[in-house]
Amino acid sequence: MFSSSQEEHCAPSKDPVKYGELVVLGYNGSLPNGDRGRRKSRFALYKRTKANGVKPSSVHILNTPQDSKAVNSKGQHSISYTLSRHQTVVVEYSHDKDTDMFQIGRSTESPIDFVVTDTIAGGQEGEETPITQSTISRFACRIVCERNPPYTARIYAAGFDTSKNIFLGEKAAKWKNPDGHMDGLTTNGVLVMHPKGGFTEESKPGVWREISVCGDVYTLRETRSAQTPGKLVENESNILQDGSLVDLCGATLLWRTAEGLFHTPTQKHLEALRQEINAARPQCPVGLNTLAFPSMQRSRVLSSLEDKQPWVYLACGHVHGYHNWGHRSEQGPDNQRECPMCRVVGPYVPLWLGCEPAFYVDTGAPTHAFVPCGHVCSEKSVKYWSEIPLPHGTHAFHAACPFCATQLSLSQGWSKLIFQGPVD
Numbered sequence: 348m349f350s351s352s353q354e355e356h357c358a359p360s361k362d363p364v365k366y367g368e369l370v371v372l373g374y375n376g377s378l379p380n381g382d383r384g385r386r387k388s389r390f391a392l393y394k395r396t397k398a399n400g401v402k403p404s405s406v407h408i409l410n411t412p413q414d415s416k417a418v419n420s421k422g423q424h425s426i427s428y429t430l431s432r433h434q435t436v437v438v439e440y441s442h443d444k445d446t447d448m449f450q451i452g453r454s455t456e457s458p459i460d461f462v463v464t465d466t467i468a469g470g471q472e473g474e475e476t477p478i479t480q481s482t483i484s485r486f487a488c489r490i491v492c493e494r495n496p497p498y499t500a501r502i503y504a505a506g507f508d509t510s511k512n513i514f515l516g517e518k519a520a521k522w523k524n525p526d527g528h529m530d531g532l533t534t535n536g537v538l539v540m541h542p543k544g545g546f547t548e549e550s551k552p553g554v555w556r557e558i559s560v561c562g563d564v565y566t567l568r569e570t571r572s573a574q575t576p577g578k579l580v581e582n583e584s585n586i587l588q589d590g591s592l593v594d595l596c597g598a599t600l601l602w603r604t605a606e607g608l609f610h611t612p613t614q615k616h617l618e619a620l621r622q623e624i625n626a627a628r629p630q631c632p633v634g635l636n637t638l639a640f641p642s643m644q645r646s647r648v649l650s651s652l653e654d655k656q657p658w659v660y661l662a663c664g665h666v667h668g669y670h671n672w673g674h675r676s677e678q679g680p681d682n683q684r685e686c687p688m689c690r691v692v693g694p695y696v697p698l699w700l701g702c703e704p705a706f707y708v709d710t711g712a713p714t715h716a717f718v719p720c721g722h723v724c725s726e727k728s729v730k731y732w733s734e735i736p737l738p739h740g741t742h743a744f745h746a747a748c749p750f751c752a753t754q755l756s757l758s759q760g761w762s763k764l765i766f767q768g769p770v771d
Contacts, residue, residue, distance in 0.1 A: 364394035365605040366492040366500055367587070368705065369451070372599045372737070373466035373752030375722070376643070376702035389705065390461040392449050392492060392500070400446025400491055401507075403528075407437045426505075426513040426560060428521050428529045436529050447492045450506035451595070454485035458507055463487070465597040468752040469720060483597040486513070488537045488558075490587070500587045500602070503562045504537040513560065520568075520576050530561040535571050535596035538738055539564075539585070546590025546607055548709045548727040552735050555594075555744070558585050571596060571741040594738045601749070603705050612710040614702075618643055620712055621700055629657065629766040631668035633687050638668055638766075640723075643702045652697055657766075660686035661718045662693025664765045669697070696721040698764070699750075706732070706749040715763050717748040718756045723764070733760035 374388035382388060401424045410433055424440035451461045465481050486506035493499045505513045515521050521531030537558045544550040557565045557577060562585040566577030587593075589607030593600045603611070612620075625639045639655040657666050665688045684695035698716055701707070701724035711725030717733070733755055736744035746755040755761070 364498065365608075366392040366394065366447070366498050367589075367602055367604045368392065368608060369461060369490075369593070369600045369602055370703065370705040371463060371466065372592075372601060372706075372747070372749050373468065374703065375699070375750040384462075385455070385460065386462040386464070388703070390449075390451075392447075392490065394492075394494060394498075395447045398442075398444045398447055398494055400443035400448045400494075401440035402443040402446075403438050404441040405439045406529075407439070409435045409437060422511065424507050424511045426515070426529075428515050428531060429517050429519075430521075431517065438529060445494055447494055449490045449492070450486065450488075451490070451600070452485050452487040452506050453481055453483045454508075456485075456509050458509055458511075459486065463595060463598045463600070466599070466752050468747065468754065481597055482535050483595045484533055484535065487533070487595045488593065498605075500604075501562055501585045502537070502539060502558055502587055502593060503560060503585065504533045504558050505560045515560065518574070520574050522576070524563075528561065530559045530563060532557065532559055532565075532568075532576055535741075536568065538567070538594040538596075539587075540592045540594075540735075541583075541588050542590045542592075542735075545588060546603070546708060548731070550590060550708065550731060555736075555738065556580060556583060569742075571738075592735070592737070596738070596741075599737055601705060608705065611704045612707050613704060614643065616710060617700070617702060617704060617713075624713065624766075627766075627768060629666060629768065631670075632665070632767040634668050634670065636668050638666065640698070640700050643700065657698045658695060659698050659716055659721060659762065659764060660684065660688075660691065660693055660695055661716065661721070661762045662686070662759070663689050663691040664716075664762045665689065666698070666764050666766050694719050698723050700724075701728070701750045703750060715761050717750075717753070718759050718762050720748045720751050720753040722748050722750040724750075726763070729761040 368389055368391045370389040378388050426438045428436045449460045450458055452459050455462055486508050489503050489506045491501050515531040519531055538555050539558050540555045541553045542550040543553050564580040564583040568577050587602045589604040591602040621640050629638045638657040641653050658669050659666050663686050665686050685692045698721050701722050707728045708731045709725055709727045713723045715726045715729040716723045732749050733746050737747050739745050
């Protein structure tokens with residue numbers, strides 16, 4: 348389930364402590380062309396051999412570019428807040444032996460531990476579509492984990508670049524807090540949503556918030572990159588919990604704690620569920636041929652359709668084999684068909700199993716499909732994700748399938764599957 352080559356800078360000891368995992372929404376277990384190095388669909392955060400965390404130490408107010416050079420040449424981590432052409436506040440950071448830091452962003456430079464690029468909704472077939480202009484920051488955010496139990500993980504906007512600096516220019520939203528410390532927001536922001544009740548079948552969506560460079564929580568700006576920050580939310584924190592969602596404006600990540608992952612279905616369990624459905628020999632009610640879900644490997648990459656592939660009329664849930672009739676009209680959408688069982692008209696699509704275990708809120712059987720993409724998982728998982736509004740563009744939100752990022756139908760986000768058993 349995990350890549351065998353964990354990051355070299357993560358603890359290689361016998362049994363390293365796992366803080367948690369980040370899983371990118373929109374991928375069904377791996378990237379379309381396979382996981383490669385720091386670019387993959389999920390990233391496990393392990394306790395490092397040596398702590399690399401940093402904490403604020405001294406503050407300098409600089410009035411000339413020479414002052415700035417003097418501070419930066421020290422080789423320490425720092426955050427620069429440019430207030431005007433003539434004044435910059437630099438907050439220096441010193442080594443923190445009690446924390447580990449992990450950085451996420453679009454850059455492939457060495458300070459980035461997990462390289463994330465824009466997710467293309469439903470874009471898993473064939474090659475990855477190139478993004479002309481990405482909205483994900485090169486150094487988008489950092490996660491700081493405490494090295495001692497309970498291994499609390501906190502998220503902060505922006506990551507340190509190759510020169511160990513975070514630079515908030517004149518146009519970036521920034522301010523001085525009442526206690527005197529500087530803070531700010533990144534261009535497109537880092538949004539976080541903590542679900543109510545953790546990540547279980549009883550969970551409900553929380554409220555999306557924005558996280559500042561120093562880790563404070565704010566209400567959302569009017570639009571994603573507005574200059575004016577939202578309001579400070581004092582009773583909420585930047586501590587990640589099982590099921591927290593992190594949106595980087597172009598990709599959304601799910602945070603799963605080590606404890607939470609312990610309760611998710613394993614790949615083996617999902618494979619057993621697939622085999623169980625296939626062993627029941629579901630049949631096409633019209634052609635009477637036996638149907639079978641393709642292997643997990645084929646489902647991950649949505650490879651070419653198989654002869655026994657189950658198809659579904661999403662409006663009613665009746666599962667059939669593929670047939671080339673029942674088109675509603677020559678002019679209408681190609682996938683609108685009339686179900687021969689109940690005459691209901693709606694999309695007719697192939698079914699694919701959801702193979703990423705981290706997206707399941709329980710270990711239930713795959714009985715429901717997302718509409719309109721046809722990814723199949725448990726009833727509780729389908730209902731959970733269909734209620735989660737995910738950021739889209741600069742100020743829209745909509746529910747989407749976690750396995751392919753396709754926007755769910757507003758009228759009906761999921762469908763209960765109706766299989767016909769064999770007529771023996």
